[in-house]
Amino acid sequence: MTQLLWNGLFVGSFYALVALGYTMVYGIIRLLNFAHGDLYMLGAFVGFGVLSVAGGLATGLGFVALLIVMVIAMLVTGTAGLVLERVAYRPLRGAPRLSVLITAVGASFALEYGMRLAAGPNPEVYPVRLAGDPVNLLGARITVQQASLILIAILLMAGLQWLVMGTETGRAMRAISQDPTAALYMGINVDAVIARTFFIGSALAGAAGVMAGGYYGKIDFLMGFIIGLKAFTAAVIGGIGNIKGAMLGGLALGLLESFGTAWVGGQWRDVFAFGFLIVFLTLRPTGILGERVTERV
Numbered sequence: 250m251t252q253l254l255w256n257g258l259f260v261g262s263f264y265a266l267v268a269l270g271y272t273m274v275y276g277i278i279r280l281l282n283f284a285h286g287d288l289y290m291l292g293a294f295v296g297f298g299v300l301s302v303a304g305g306l307a308t309g310l311g312f313v314a315l316l317i318v319m320v321i322a323m324l325v326t327g328t329a330g331l332v333l334e335r336v337a338y339r340p341l342r343g344a345p346r347l348s349v350l351i352t353a354v355g356a357s358f359a360l361e362y363g364m365r366l367a368a369g370p371n372p373e374v375y376p377v378r379l380a381g382d383p384v385n386l387l388g389a390r391i392t393v394q395q396a397s398l399i400l401i402a403i404l405l406m407a408g409l410q411w412l413v414m415g416t417e418t419g420r421a422m423r424a425i426s427q428d429p430t431a432a433l434y435m436g437i438n439v440d441a442v443i444a445r446t447f448f449i450g451s452a453l454a455g456a457a458g459v460m461a462g463g464y465y466g467k468i469d470f471l472m473g474f475i476i477g478l479k480a481f482t483a484a485v486i487g488g489i490g491n492i493k494g495a496m497l498g499g500l501a502l503g504l505l506e507s508f509g510t511a512w513v514g515g516q517w518r519d520v521f522a523f524g525f526l527i528v529f530l531t532l533r534p535t536g537i538l539g540e541r542v543t544e545r546v
Contacts, residue, residue, distance in 0.1 A: 251387045252388060252390065253508055254389070254504070254507070255391060257500070257503040258399065258503060259398070260506060261500035263476070264480050264483045264498075265495060265503075266402055266453045267453070269453050270285045270330075270453055271489065272484045272487070272492060272494065272495040273422075273449065274450055275490050276426045277442075278338075278429075278443060280353070281481070282338075283353040284333060284337075284353055286477015286478070287361055287473040287477065288451045288458075289458040290364065290468070291329055291360060291364065291455065292454060292456065292458030293322075293459060293468040294364060294368055295321065295322040295458075296322045296463070297462060299321055299322075300314065300375070303376075315463045316401075319455075325455065326452055327449070328448070330447040330450065331451075335444070338353075361473070362470070375467065375468065377463055394464070406496050413492055426490070475519075482498075486502060506519075
């Protein structure tokens, strides 16, 4: 039981980091950015490229190299999120929802198959792996590297919570989520705040991509598709548009997968998780921390 709980929390921390990007963007401009999972993939490949260039130096530094590469990947994926918002989404901000949704799907395919052309279709092995001798803690086998990754994820999520609730930028984000027109009349630069939101959410996805590459050891150009769906599922379970809900939903989905694997087998893991989503939303459509709101016009 302890091992299942640990495995669920570990995987759920990845889902939570990616889900935060979904929920931030949706909370502010009501956009489902289906290209967000592919920014996670982009972060993993940026980390792979930097580590490959560094060669033996990166191998010698080990975990420290991954931390440095994570920062670089966050900057690159954050910038990619800015470009995506400026080129694909901002011109369609007043367009029908279906047009924006189709554009998001198109942006996802562009990132996936652009990376396929750039890096090739075959999976790549990460140059630096997080491996270590496990220790037994209350019946669970835990490595220092796993604990470090969870700690990094917690720090990133706590930093985001502080940014949203305790800074001027966060207040502007919350104001725009309530009423963008009124926020504009109050002197808030709406375009700049939305761009920052895309940067922050995309940077978190890039960090999760490097963490996943270093831990699992294999990446490919389609790796963002399934985690994008699962992160979206986590955001919906938690209450999409709610920061704390995205964190809670990611952890809940990770635990569901862990226990589902033990109960019904690994091949049924995704069926178990998405089946739970259907049942859960039937009983509570707004998610764990979501609230019923009036549709903005």
